[in-house]
Amino acid sequence: MTNYSDPLPPIPEAGARGTSGWVGWVAFAGFMLVLMGTFSVMNGLTAIFREETLRVRKDNLALPADYTTWGWIHIIIGIVVILAGLGCFAGKVWARTVGVVVALITATLNIFYLVATPFLSAGLIFLAFICCLALTVHGSEIRPEGR
Numbered sequence: 001m002t003n004y005s006d007p008l009p010p011i012p013e014a015g016a017r018g019t020s021g022w023v024g025w026v027a028f029a030g031f032m033l034v035l036m037g038t039f040s041v042m043n044g045l046t047a048i049f050r051e052e053t054l055r056v057r058k059d060n061l062a063l064p065a066d067y068t069t070w071g072w073i074h075i076i077i078g079i080v081v082i083l084a085g086l087g088c089f090a091g092k093v094w095a096r097t098v099g100v101v102v103a104l105i106t107a108t109l110n111i112f113y114l115v116a117t118p119f120l121s122a123g124l125i126f127l128a129f130i131c132c133l134a135l136t137v138h139g140s141e142i143r144p145e146g147r
Contacts, residue, residue, distance in 0.1 A: 030087075036078075037080070037081030041082075047067040048071035062113075073109065077109060081106060084102055103135075104128065111125065
């Protein structure tokens with residue numbers, strides 16, 4: 001039987017048993033994943049509802065597709081990225097794995113969408129690679145002690 005009054009185990013700090021300063025980078029990657037997902041969702045909503053604000057016609061995109069299609073792709077990927085970022089804060093292995101995969105998908109997606117939103121896409125590509133680095137190098141260090 002589970003006692004729900006037990007406090008959650010604390011997330012280890014840098015220097016705690018088996019951890020290093022990279023714990024902060026993993027937490028940063030989780031935060032950046034949430035931020036990247038939020039930007040992707042906003043980018044998708046813009047593509048669906050305000051496509052006239054984008055820089056080029058849909059025919060000039062690297063992968064010509066309707067902006068509504070691009071919008072839904074951005075929204076779906078953005079939601080998955082947000083969930084992976086939230087899971088990284090809990091130290092879940094699945095969240096780190098999904099976080100790396102969707103960060104790479106986001107980077108690839110934004111390479112094809114670069115001409116429509118150049119600064120946002122370039123920023124998301126950069127953040128995706130930083131997140132991949134932090135999650136793959138020392139991702140396991142954010143797990144609470146005893147797990």
